[in-house]
Amino acid sequence: MWQQFLGWLAKAAPSDNPRTLLLEYRKQLIADGVEAEDAGRRVATITSLMKTRQDGWQVIFNNIYSSASTGFSTRPNALLMSAIEGRPTGRALDAGMGQGRNSVFLALKGWTVTGFDVSDTGLAIARKNAEKAGVQLTAIQKSEKEFDYGVAEWDLMVFTYVPFAVENAEYVQRLRRALRPGGLVVIESFASEAGSAGRRPVDIDPAALRRAFEGFRIEKLEDVLGSPDWTTDKVRLVRMIAEKKR
Structure with missing residues (x-):
């Protein structure tokens, strides 16, 4: 499941934040024939795996920082x-x-x-x-x-x-x-x-x-x-x- 997500992520269009990116992945799963409930479970599992499987963070944030828009503050905290x-x-x-x-x-x-x-x-x-x-x-x-x-x-x-x-x-x-x-x-x-x-x-x-x-x-x-x-x-x-x- 994690490897499938990373494979999709490598080719995904830029998103403005991680939440948007995961919603797009859920839409893609459903478009590929996965039932909506199962797609939701897969996304929840992937979200949980992100805490320990940090091999995806570079790809995730390269995607986000390539976006023309930002779903996050660019001002200092x-x-x-x-x-x-x-x-x-x-x-x-x-x-x-x-x-x-x-x-x-x-x-x-x-x-x-x-x-x-x-x-x-x-x-x-x-x-x-x-x-x-x-x-x-x-x-x-x-x-x-x-x-x-x-x-x-x-x-x-x-x-x-x-x-x-x-x-x-x-x-x-x-x-x-x-x-x-x-x-x-x-x-x-x-x-x-x-x-x-x-x-x-x-x-x-x-x-x-x-x-x-x-x-x-x-x-x-x-x-x-x-x-x-x-x-x-x-x-x-x-x-x-x-x-x-x-």
């Missing part, structure tokens, strides 16, 4: 903007940087910015956006598993709508080692409880997130209905700003 207000600049990491909206914003504010992503299409746009803005940033094509976070490297780490294991205590220890004392982690994504039906690959369980960041100073942790960066609908979101204790 509002939580990030508020998090850095009044703080001294330093070295920032934008994890899953996409087209570089947050990276360019940080560079304009005087931060030294590195970002990584699996999408070569997204990274090419990020570099062009940085050039247009007259700033420099380092954009690296690597997956989250391949990227070396280092030790005491960063004053700021940004995770917005990415399928990374920020609810996992072992993963968070990796981030803690990579942060300098007083460094911030800024996280925003869709929220749902672990194990609940219909979870997106980028969903975060707010309670699990709090547990994973035990030992950090939590400046903000919200579980709210709000407008996300990836759809115009009001949905449940989790937002967190956490500081590594000095």
Whole structure:
């Protein structure tokens, strides 16, 4: 089922966000003779598999970033903007940087910015956006598993709508080692409880997130209905700003 989806995806017309892309795939399954109920189950299974089978993310986001329209915000994330207000600049990491909206914003504010992503299409746009803005940033094509976070490297780490294991205590220890004392982690994504039906690959369980960041100073942790960066609908979101204790 996963390989069939990737085969279709490689030839699919550009879509403006993952939700639209999956709806198009469901339509194609039905057009190919799959019953609507079964098509829905297949799409639900694929959505679940995305959390662990990340071999499709490059193809998915190359498709999305090739679209002439955008189903996502190209402005910097509002939580990030508020998090850095009044703080001294330093070295920032934008994890899953996409087209570089947050990276360019940080560079304009005087931060030294590195970002990584699996999408070569997204990274090419990020570099062009940085050039247009007259700033420099380092954009690296690597997956989250391949990227070396280092030790005491960063004053700021940004995770917005990415399928990374920020609810996992072992993963968070990796981030803690990579942060300098007083460094911030800024996280925003869709929220749902672990194990609940219909979870997106980028969903975060707010309670699990709090547990994973035990030992950090939590400046903000919200579980709210709000407008996300990836759809115009009001949905449940989790937002967190956490500081590594000095």
